[in-house]
Amino acid sequence: MPASFDHPHILAGQGSLGLEVLDQVPDVDAIIVPTGGGGLLAGVAAAVKAVNPRVQIISAESERAPGFKAAMKAGRPVFTECHSTLADGLAVSLVGGNAYATAAPLIDRVVSVSEEYIAIAILRLVEMEKAVVEGAGATGLAAVLQGLLPELKGKKVVIPLCGGNIDTTVLGRVLERGLVADxxxxxxxxxxxxxxxxxxxxxxxxxxxxxxxxxxxxxxxxxxxxxxxxxxxxxxxxxxxxxxxxxxxxxxxxxxxxxxxx
Incomplete structure (x- = not known):
């Protein structure tokens, strides 16, 4: 029995996010997807590449929970030690088998983001977008702020802010750390x-x-x-x-x- 995030029906449902992106931004060049177990990444990659193969699908994960990068390197899901991270929603030790099998041949790149830039991303979203986003949801933006994707400069990029489950007291600490990092x-x-x-x-x-x-x-x-x-x-x-x-x-x-x- 696969983990809930790895069930084929869940992957298919999450793929609807990719279809919505194509509907609202038909000329999108790239989508940066926060990645933990890989369910959202797999669903979005399958849906988007089926409609428009030229759209880049980029996986962004915390460098303290680099499960998908390890899986890509090994050629299969492998156990990866996770450490405490602001992106706790992405802290999965073993990516889903179905998610990996679906996403691996479709994605264009995997990047690992530092804690410092996750904090800065949360801060930027609060200040500029008036959006309260948890660390996992801010990881895609963090990848851009950290300068990990310079090839996307000048292109039309979509970054899903997929999560707002952050405790108020934790948010206060994260914002302060973001100010220090900034x-x-x-x-x-x-x-x-x-x-x-x-x-x-x-x-x-x-x-x-x-x-x-x-x-x-x-x-x-x-x-x-x-x-x-x-x-x-x-x-x-x-x-x-x-x-x-x-x-x-x-x-x-x-x-x-x-x-x-x-």
Whole structure:
């Protein structure tokens, strides 16, 4: 008895997504399909290639659950160790036999996406599309953002956002990690003089640089330097990676003992 995601009827049903894409975007050049057990990939590939063989079908999976890439390399489904991933809906140790047999001869490429870019993809979808998408559903977009498919530049590409099952608390953490990966949160550790006005001077420097203080923490007891200094850990909000580089340069020019975490 095959797994539910690998039943031929399920594969056929998921293929309807491909037919809808062809109906709505008849001149589509490529479809990037998030892949775990392979059911959606197989259904879409079979339906789309039957109607228009020139459409590229690309599989996108988490690099922490690379089951389909391993199956393609081995020539059959093989057990693959899965690790914790934001795309938990794709974390399948063994791709479906029916799914593999259907998809393998039809798909054009398999790419594996990093956790960092899955987080960025979720962030981009919230900000730009006002769409809350789980990690598995955002994996196709992550593949594009990571630059894994440069050959698709200038082409018409469809990316199904196939899943919104993400816990609210998890979403908050993912968005914050996405901001870090996007270099819009900058963590700074520095030592300043522990005298009146030093903190105000530091914050004024941040303000002048256009950075906003998100979190700040003082540490005196475990500091190994002199008694008249204080270690400060600050999380700054910046506009983008270019602004992060500018802020980093300004802070480095004004403080000698400083470290940055990105």
């Amino acid at each position: 270099k819009r949160l900058l963590k700074v550790w520095l030592i300043v003089s522990d005298r009146p006005g030093s903190l105000a001077q530091m914050c004024k420097l941040f303000s002048t640089a256009g950075a906003s203080v998100k979190d700040i923490y003082h540490e005196r007891a475990w500091l190994k330097s002199d008694m008249f200094s204080v270690q400060i850990q600050v999380v700054l909000e910046v506009r983008d990676s270019e602004h992060a580089d500018e802020v980093t340069k300004i802070i480095s020019e004004n403080y000698e003992d400083v470290k940055f975490y990105q």
